[in-house]
């Protein structure tokens with residue numbers, strides 16, 4: 001498997017924000033979202049076996065793991081690695097753009113799926129996977145503008161996501177003011193969570209490995 005970095009930090013996003021977490025960041029992505037803060041993971045990386053990844057994760061005193069990237073579902077062995085992490089009693093979460101099949105993942109894996117908005121430049125067009133998500137899964141919209149928020153709000157309603165999965169909105173860092181996103185969420189009346197990248201609040205926006 002091609003790995004950019006494995007690090008121990010505070011989960012900065014989603015319903016587990018604030019919790020200690022081991023991050024495994026895989027290399028390579030088939031999208032190029034115009035806001036991506038992880039372009040350094042598009043290329044390079046190191047080949048690691050699943051055993052080497054399991055050992056690196058085990059070095060940290062933590063039961064929560066996030067598989068991310070780049071796009072982790074480009075890694076053929078991802079489902080097998082997820083199974084082995086689960087079998088070791090770990091809580092396994094994955095951050096994915098949702099534009100690759102999710103069904104090979106073990107059911108216990110918590111899917112944190114980014115629906116890509118028009119503002120990203122790589123908009124999601126196939127929403128079929130949303131119906132297969134479970135209550136513990138998360139659907140996140142990274143919002144580039146008020147128009148993007150309106151588009152996302154309509155996706156939430158059209159697919160009846162409220163109460164079925166965790167719905168999260170996150171501002172593109174430095175492009176959308178969290179105060180505006182807060183207002184849009186409140187005005188919409190949606191049962192949704194404002195998600196900020198708190199790791200950037202703690203360590204700054206351009207630090208890798210946190």
Ligand SMILES: C[S@@+](CC[C@H](N)C(=O)[O-])C[C@H]1O[C@@H](n2cnc3c(N)ncnc32)[C@H](O)[C@@H]1O
Nearest residue numbers: 035036037038069070071095096097114172173
């Ligand atoms: C780098 S991506 C890797 C996982 C997967 N490719 C995806 O897009 O979900 C991880 C997460 O970083 C967040 N992200 C990336 N760039 C961002 C930015 N400039 N502002 C806010 N969130 C950003 C998105 O929420 C994305 O889900």
Ligand SMILES: Nc1nc2[nH]cc(C(=O)O)c2c(=O)[nH]1
Nearest residue numbers: 010011012013068095199210
């Ligand atoms: N601290 C921290 N939390 C995160 N949550 C999701 C991340 C990601 O890049 O997938 C991320 C990240 O890069 N750092």
Ligand code: SF4
Nearest residue numbers: 029031032033036070
């Ligand atoms: S899908 Fe994720 S890793 Fe790929 S460009 Fe978009 S935000 Fe970056």
Ligand SMILES: [Mg+2]
Nearest residue numbers: 037038068210
């Ligand atoms: Mg990140």
